[in-house]
Amino acid sequence: MISNTYFLLYVDSTSVSTAFYSRLLDKPPAHSTEAFALFILDSGIKLGLWSRPNVEPEAQAAGGGSELGWAVDSRATVDELHRHWQQLGMTIAQPPTETGFGYTLLGLDPDGHRLRVLYLTAA
Template identity: 50%
Template sequence: MPSQNYVLFYVESPAASATFYRDLLAREPVETSPTFALFALDSGLMFGLWSRHTVEPAAGAAGGGAELAFTVETYAIVDATHADWQARGLSILQAPTTLDFGRTFVATDPDGHRLRVFAPMPEAEGAQ
């Protein structure tokens, strides 16, 4: 089976979204054009931002229909990332909370796509 190593978000403005993600991810895109931008993430995942106006074949869904999750190591990093993203002005849909899988919060990008940061529940707690 082919490798699943790309995620694409359909966005209003690839240039504006590339600027948002360049600042958020602290990295430059590896590819840009008027209708597309691509980031290479540390995990090996390629993260693309494609103009919703030029994607072929045309996509029926508006923005905000996807979620990109970022795994971090500790609950403290979840809380620190939340504070950082809130200070940057990201819209927060869910404040940091502990759920059955661990600690998480959810923010949105300018197109309404959900950005989840989470730390898995520590093994000792999850085994109960």
Template identity: 50%
Template sequence: MIDSNFVILYVNNPQVSTKFYESLLEKQPVESSPTFAMFILPCGMKLGLWSKHTVEPAAQGCAGNGELVFPADSNEQVDALYSLWRNNGLDILQQPVEMDFGYTFLALDPDGHRLRVYRLSME
């Protein structure tokens, strides 16, 4: 079976996006250049930020067609991250709400990539 542990987001300005994700993830990238940066998350997943102007072959489509998802341990953690992200100026598309899968909110990064925080329902 094949496995994956690496997600790449195409970004307009890797330096701006790197600063954004440094703050969001509270960590430094393990690799950084003018056209690419990579973070390694505590779970081992890699997050790459690649300039949409230099990716080859050229990327089609636009941001917002998927989500980078962050699990939370409690509804209170969802609310705390919502407050932190809102206070740090992130665009919020969905305020904390209970949905069929759990308690969640949705924000955007500078390129319009969707960032979802959720607490899975235990029912």
């Protein structure tokens, strides 16, 4: 039975990405080596960062082809995170925007992985 959920991102520099996600998540990794770091999110979901040159078999995917998303409880939280991400120097690909599915913000990590925050609005 599958009981743990995790997402794995391939990164160019584990140390750069670990520092980025430590600041973003406001927590250190639960496990970290030169080639791999693992964060355990408050929800229990795990986020792994694996150094692209160490991935076996070799991965062809690069950042930007999918999104890692967080649902939040209010529009104000989206706006707060926008300010926080700007303070961290994060690249903002889409500032807070009203869309057909909700109020959202999109940032990029150092490898171009898309990080979305969403306040889902009723249809």
